[in-house]
Amino acid sequence: MKPIDPRVHQALDGEIAREALPPELALQVARLEAAVAVLGMVVSPGAGADESVEARVMAAIRRPAPSRMWRLARWLAAPHSVTLRIRPAWSLALAAAVALVTLLPAGDETPSIGEQEGIAQFVARFPGANSVHVAGSFNDWRSGTIPLQDPDHDGVWRTAVVLPAGAYEYMFVVDGERWVPDHLADRTVEDDFGRENSVVIVRPATR
Amino acid sequence: MRLWLGLALLTGPLAAQSVKVRLEGRVPAAAMAIVDSLVQQARQEDLPTEPLVQKALEGGAKHVSAERIVAAVQLRLVQMRDAHALLVRAGHGPPFTAAEVMAVSGTLKRGVAAPVVERLVAALPNESRGSALHAEADLVAHGFDPDSSAGLLVEATRRSLRGGRLLDVSAAVLHEQQRGHTRAEALALVRLQLPNVPPAPKPPKASVAGARRPGASTGAAPQP
Numbered sequence: 001m002k003p004i005d006p007r008v009h010q011a012l013d014g015e016i017a018r019e020a021l022p023p024e025l026a027l028q029v030a031r032l033e034a035a036v037a038v039l040g041m042v043v044s045p046g047a048g049a050d051e052s053v054e055a056r057v058m059a060a061i062r063r064p065a066p067s068r069m070w071r072l073a074r075w076l077a078a079p080h081s082v083t084l085r086i087r088p089a090w091s092l093a094l095a096a097a098v099a100l101v102t103l104l105p106a107g108d109e110t111p112s113i114g115e116q117e118g119i120a121q122f123v124a125r126f127p128g129a130n131s132v133h134v135a136g137s138f139n140d141w142r143s144g145t146i147p148l149q150d151p152d153h154d155g156v157w158r159t160a161v162v163l164p165a166g167a168y169e170y171m172f173v174v175d176g177e178r179w180v181p182d183h184l185a186d187r188t189v190e191d192d193f194g195r196e197n198s199v200v201i202v203r204p205a206t207r
Numbered sequence: 208m209r210l211w212l213g214l215a216l217l218t219g220p221l222a223a224q225s226v227k228v229r230l231e232g233r234v235p236a237a238a239m240a241i242v243d244s245l246v247q248q249a250r251q252e253d254l255p256t257e258p259l260v261q262k263a264l265e266g267g268a269k270h271v272s273a274e275r276i277v278a279a280v281q282l283r284l285v286q287m288r289d290a291h292a293l294l295v296r297a298g299h300g301p302p303f304t305a306a307e308v309m310a311v312s313g314t315l316k317r318g319v320a321a322p323v324v325e326r327l328v329a330a331l332p333n334e335s336r337g338s339a340l341h342a343e344a345d346l347v348a349h350g351f352d353p354d355s356s357a358g359l360l361v362e363a364t365r366r367s368l369r370g371g372r373l374l375d376v377s378a379a380v381l382h383e384q385q386r387g388h389t390r391a392e393a394l395a396l397v398r399l400q401l402p403n404v405p406p407a408p409k410p411p412k413a414s415v416a417g418a419r420r421p422g423a424s425t426g427a428a429p430q431p
Contacts (some may be wrong), residue, residue, distance in 0.1 A: 007380055026285065040320040109287070119410045119418050133337075137261045139421040140229070143267040160410070160418035165371075167313060167341060179269055187345065189317055193271050194277035201341055201405070205415070 007031070086166035113162055118202040120161045120168070122148060124182060127155030129174050136170025136197075138163050143173040165204045220275055234263050237273035238366050245280050252388040255305035258312070274308045286312045293321055297328040310337040317344040323353045330361045335369050342377035349381060351390050356380075366402040 011029045018026055047127045066074075113119070122134045132148040135141045137163070148157035167188060172180045181188065184197035228248050230239055242263045249256045262283045267423035290311035294303050314324050324340065331339050339360045346356035354378075363376045374396060383393035397404060 063399060111419075113415070119415055131388055135268060137265075139267045140233075141261070143268055145223070146419070159417070162418045162420045167337075169312075185319070187341075188347070191265065192267075192282055193266060193269060197265075199372065203374065203409070 004028075018177055049195050111176050113205045114164075114167050116204055117162055118205045119167050120200050120202050121158070122161070122170075122172075122182070122200075123156065123158045123184060124148065124172050124180075126172070126174050126180075128157075129157070131175055132157040132172045133176075134159065134161075134170055135173055136168050136200075138168045138170070143176065148172075163202045165202050166199045167199055171197055229260060230263055230267075231331075234276060235265040235273040238263065238266075238276045240279070241277045242280050245284055246275075246414070249287065250283055252288070253302055254284070254291060254292075255308050257305065258283050258287065258309060259323070264314060283312075286316060289315060289321075293325055294328060297325045299328070310340045314340040314344045319344050319347050319350060320353060323347075323357050327357050327360065331364055332369070335364050335373055339364065339374040339404070340369050341372045345374075345377045346380060349390075351394065355394050359398055362398060363401055363404075368402050368404075372404070372406070375404045375406055376401075419421060 005025055005028070007021055008025055008028050011018050011021055011025070011033065018029060021029065061138075081126055081142060086149070110119065120138075124132060126132050129150075133143055134146045134148060135143045139145050146159060149161045150157045168192070170182070171191075172182060178196070182195050182198035185200065186201035188196045189199055191197045216364065227239070227243060230242060233244060236384060242259070246256045246259050249259055249330065259280050262280050263276055266279055271279075287308055290308045293305065293311055294307060295301065295316075311324060311328065315321060319340075320394070327339050328336055342360055343353070343356055347353050360373055360376060363373055368376065369416070379397045380393045383396050384390060386395060
């Protein structure tokens with residue numbers, strides 16, 4: 001849109017004579033005056049328009065105020081724009097914290113133990129061993145599934161296993177090949193292969 | 208009726224198949240067929256099959272020859288037949304749970320005489336038999352008189368001790384012996400304490416927190 005020349009304003013306001021205007025500006029002034037005349041006819045200050053506006057305003061004033069619930073419902077239903085201002089550094093830190101909590105396992109994770117389950121503790125001294133596992137009737141005699149740990153390298157290996165209450169035969173497997181009975185076990189039984197298995201009795205932990 | 212017949216026809220071969228799957232690759236091929244037939248025999252006689260499978264798996268894991276594995280599984284089957292017969296003699300009618308048969312079998316294997324086991328089985332309620340048999344075997348293994356030990360355990364049951372608490376009785380007797388009492392004195396002292404024998408200490412929280420579950424499936428185990 002082209003800006004209106006200030007002289008047109010001045011002519012319309014009667015501050016300068018129209019004859020003082022150049023012909024093209026005088027034409028603009030004439031057109032504007034014609035447009036104002038047309039508008040004046042359409043929106044003439046007749047009785048109907050003013051009454052209509054007044055009636056509408058007064059009707060709105062007289063209408064009883066909506067209840068709180070109605071206003072709340074309207075507020076909830078109406079769309080609102082929400083502006084959230086976040087520093088990128090904080091949002092990254094928050095995301096990292098959430099990832100840590102959800103992805104990393106807890107250090108002292110306690111297994112849930114059923115009513116008819118208990119803990120079997122296995123402790124053995126094997127100085128110089130590279131690995132010690134326990135195998136028995138609780139894990140189908142698989143020699144590599146339950147390792148014992150020796151975190152301080154003092155030769156004492158240990159682990160604890162959750163098992164259904166009952167009696168189990170077992171042996172230690174040292175360095176993946178040497179089958180050794182538990183010399184600390186209270187009970188032993190012949191394994192029918194010329195050696196002895198150790199026996200552990202697991203009692204319900206919730207006794 | 209048709210449904211049950213159908214289920215029986217279906218589960219038999221499935222169970223046999225699952226045994227073969229468990230033994231495959233873990234037991235020498237030469238032993239597989241015989242072990243499988245022994246397992247089928249046990250199933251037909253309503254005996255537990257899991258101890259036979261476990262014995263075969265144990266032999267395979269220990270790299271024992273096929274002949275020795277078969278011999279050990281056969282022996283285990285005989286032991287379970289003996290245990291089953293003892294349970295019948297003691298006045299209990301079949302069917303027996305796997306835990307019952309295995310508890311009796313294990314106690315006989317640990318050197319407790321059949322008449323003593325029979326006496327305990329006949330005298331004790333079902334939920335206490337397994338633990339009582341383990342306790343009796345513990346005491347007999349430490350040189351205690353089998354009849355006196357069995358008498359103490361029956362008395363403990365009469366004084367309302369049940370289940371794993373019977374293992375506390377044998378533990379208390381062994382504790383008294385370690386304190387310098389003779390075996391007879393230890394038995395008498397604990398009999399006087401009944402039913403207030405000290406309970407076994409619970410495992411420390413640290414070991415419970417670090418406990419893990421074994422990866423492989425576990426077989427049925429006699430309840431303590």
